[in-house]
Amino acid sequence: MSDKQKNIDLNLEIWRQKDSRAQGDFSTYTLQNISTDMSFLEMLDVLNEKLTMEGGEPVAFDHDCREGICGMCGAVVDGIAHGPEPETTLCQLHMRHFKSGDTIVIEPFRSRAFPVQKDLIVDRGALDRVIQAGGYVSINTGGTPDANATAIPSATAELAMDAAACIGCGACVASCPNGSAMLFTGAKISQLSLLPQGKAERKERALSMVTAMDKEGFGNCTNERECEAVCPKGISIGNIARMNREFVKASFF
Amino acid sequence: MWFLHFIQSSIGKKWIMALSGCFLILFLCSHAAGNATLFVGVSLFQAYADQLHSHPLIVAVFSSGLLLIFALHIVTGILLTLQNKKARNRGYKVQKRAKIRANSQASATMIYSGLFMLLFVVLHTAAVSFGDHASIGKTIAEMFSSFAISIFYIIAFMVLALHLSHGFWSMLQTFGVNHPEYNGLIHALTFIVPVFFLLLFSSLPLLFLFH
Ligand code: FES
Numbered sequence: 001m002s003d004k005q006k007n008i009d010l011n012l013e014i015w016r017q018k019d020s021r022a023q024g025d026f027s028t029y030t031l032q033n034i035s036t037d038m039s040f041l042e043m044l045d046v047l048n049e050k051l052t053m054e055g056g057e058p059v060a061f062d063h064d065c066r067e068g069i070c071g072m073c074g075a076v077v078d079g080i081a082h083g084p085e086p087e088t089t090l091c092q093l094h095m096r097h098f099k100s101g102d103t104i105v106i107e108p109f110r111s112r113a114f115p116v117q118k119d120l121i122v123d124r125g126a127l128d129r130v131i132q133a134g135g136y137v138s139i140n141t142g143g144t145p146d147a148n149a150t151a152i153p154s155a156t157a158e159l160a161m162d163a164a165a166c167i168g169c170g171a172c173v174a175s176c177p178n179g180s181a182m183l184f185t186g187a188k189i190s191q192l193s194l195l196p197q198g199k200a201e202r203k204e205r206a207l208s209m210v211t212a213m214d215k216e217g218f219g220n221c222t223n224e225r226e227c228e229a230v231c232p233k234g235i236s237i238g239n240i241a242r243m244n245r246e247f248v249k250a251s252f253f
Numbered sequence: 254m255w256f257l258h259f260i261q262s263s264i265g266k267k268w269i270m271a272l273s274g275c276f277l278i279l280f281l282c283s284h285a286a287g288n289a290t291l292f293v294g295v296s297l298f299q300a301y302a303d304q305l306h307s308h309p310l311i312v313a314v315f316s317s318g319l320l321l322i323f324a325l326h327i328v329t330g331i332l333l334t335l336q337n338k339k340a341r342n343r344g345y346k347v348q349k350r351a352k353i354r355a356n357s358q359a360s361a362t363m364i365y366s367g368l369f370m371l372l373f374v375v376l377h378t379a380a381v382s383f384g385d386h387a388s389i390g391k392t393i394a395e396m397f398s399s400f401a402i403s404i405f406y407i408i409a410f411m412v413l414a415l416h417l418s419h420g421f422w423s424m425l426q427t428f429g430v431n432h433p434e435y436n437g438l439i440h441a442l443t444f445i446v447p448v449f450f451l452l453l454f455s456s457l458p459l460l461f462l463f464h
Contacts (some may be wrong), residue, residue: 013346024347079349114343175351177361179340180263210262219340220263220333223423224360231353241431244264246428251259253271 007033008100012047014059015107017116020123024116026105037097040083041066041073043095060119068092068232071167074174075120076107078244081171081230089169089232109174113181113217124170128186134205135188135211137197150196163191165233172227172235178219183227185213186243187235190206193246206246261459266329271427273326274420278446280319285453291393292460299390306386327371334364356443359419373409397461410454416445423447 010031017024031050034043041063048058049227064072075090077083083093098104106120114122153158164187172183189206192198198205221240228237258264287305290298306312350357359366384392396402422443425431430439 071428076345076347079345079347080351107345107347110341110345112340168290177339177341178337179342180337182263210264211258217340218263219337220266222267222333222337222360222363223419225354226351229350237426238431238433241426241429243386244267245429246425247262247264248259251255251265 001035006036008036008098008102009097010098010100011103012106013031014119015116016057016059016119017108018118020115020117028092034095036094036098037096038095039066039157040077040089040093040095060117060121063091064119066091069167071169073201074109074169074171076109076174078105081174082169082232086229087232087234089167092232109170110210111170111173111176111179111218113179114170114173122170124168126218127168127170127173127181129216130181130185130209130212131188134201134208137192137201139197139200152195156194160191160194162214163194163235163239166191166231166235169232171230171232173218175226175230176219176221177224177226178222180213180221180227181213181216181218182240182243183231183235183237185209186192186237186239186241188227189246194241202246203250206243206250210243211246259359266333267427270333271360271424273322273329274320274424277326278417278421278424280322281450285450288454288457291457295390295394297321298393300387302386310407323374325369330364330367356415356418356422360423363416363419366412369412370409371417373412377409395462397458400462403458403462406458407455410451413454414451417447417450418443 012029012031013026014029015024016027029047029051031043031047034046038046044059044061051058060074062072064070066073068091071089073090074082077093078088082088082090083097085093085097108114108116108120109122109124111122113126114124116122145243161222166184166187168184170181170184173179173181176183189209192205193202223237228235260269287301288298290301380396381389381392397406422439425439
C-alpha cells in the first residue's frame, strides 16, 4: 500500500436503463471510504456489491482485461470518454484523480450507431461490421516467413504500429460531436495500407470499409479533433488524413 | 456511378466542403486584390470596376461559377449538420470538450458563422454588386461613411475570420495534408490566414470612416 493511500467519499450519478427499449434515467448513489488506489471499475465493483447486498440491481458495465488492452471497458465520466486522464482507459483510471466529496456523473457512450443495451453497456457491433468489411488481409501467407524477408522501413513500421494500437473501444465515436467513427476506421485502414502485406488489397479495403462505416449510421467527420483527445491509445488524426487519401485514390484511380 | 458513390460518402462530402471552400478562399484573394485599389483612391477602384465590366462574358462566367460553388458549400454544409445531429442522437448530461483549443468555438459554430456569412453576402451583393456599376466607387464611399454600416461590415469580417480559423485547417486535413514535418507551418497558417483577411478587408471601412 502506498504512503499516499487514502480513502475518499463519493457521490455518483449513474445512467440506469433496464434494456434497450426502456427510457432510462440517472440514479444517485453515495459511496464511503473508497481507496484512492482502486481503479474506476473496482470502485463500481464496490458499488455493485453494496447494491446486491441491499437487494438492488447492480450497475451493468462492460469490462474484460482491466489492463487497458482489450477495449471492452468505457463510459463517459464527467463529460469525457474514459474519464479525465489522457491516454487512459476507464479500467486504468484510478480513484486518486478524484477528491473526497466529488460528484461523478457516469453515462454510457452515446451515438445512434451504439444503442444502449443496459445501463452503461452499449452495442458496439457496428465497429465489428466495419472490420468485417475489409479490416484484414486475405492473401495467402504460406509458411512462417523469415523475419527479415520483407523489408519494411522502421519509420513505416512505427506508423503502422501506432495505428494498430487502436483497441476499438469506441471512445472516438462517443466523444465526437458528430458521432463519427473516422478515427477508428482511419486507424484500421492505415495499419494495413502502410504495410506490404496490406497493400495488395488497399483499394478494395478503403472503399468497402468507408462504405460499411457510412452504412452503420455514424456521422460525418468535421475535424473537431475530440476523438484524438480522448483516445486511450493516443491515435492521431493523421490516420484520418491517410484514410481520406486512401479513399480518394481508390475512388478515382 | 463511382463518382456518385464518392460524393455520397462521408469522405466525399468532406471533399465537397473542402474543395468549394478552397475556391471560395481563392475568390476572397481576388476580391481582396480588387479592393486594394481603394487604398490608392476611389477613382482607381472605379476604373478597375469599369475595366472588369467591359468584359461581360468574363463577369458572367465567373459570377455563375461562384454562385454554383457557394450553393454547393452551403447545401452540403446544411446537409452535414442535419445528418450529424441525427448521428449523435442524444447529448450528454455533462457537456465538455476533452481539449479546449483556441479555435474550438469556431469548429462548433461553423453552421452559424456560415449562415451569417450568407446573410452578409446577400446584403452586400444587393447593395453593391447589383447596384449601378458606373458609380460603384461612390456607392462604396457613401456606404462606409456611415458608422453603422462600417461596423456591420467589420463584424461580418470577424465572423469570416472565425469561420476560416476552422475552415482553412479543416480543408487541409480533408485533403489529407497532415504531416509532422509541415504541421507546425499548417498550425501557424490556421491563425495567419484568418487574420490576414480580417485586416485586409476591415481596413477599408476603417479607412473611409477615419478619412
Ligand atoms: S477492460 Fe480491457 S481495456 Fe479496459
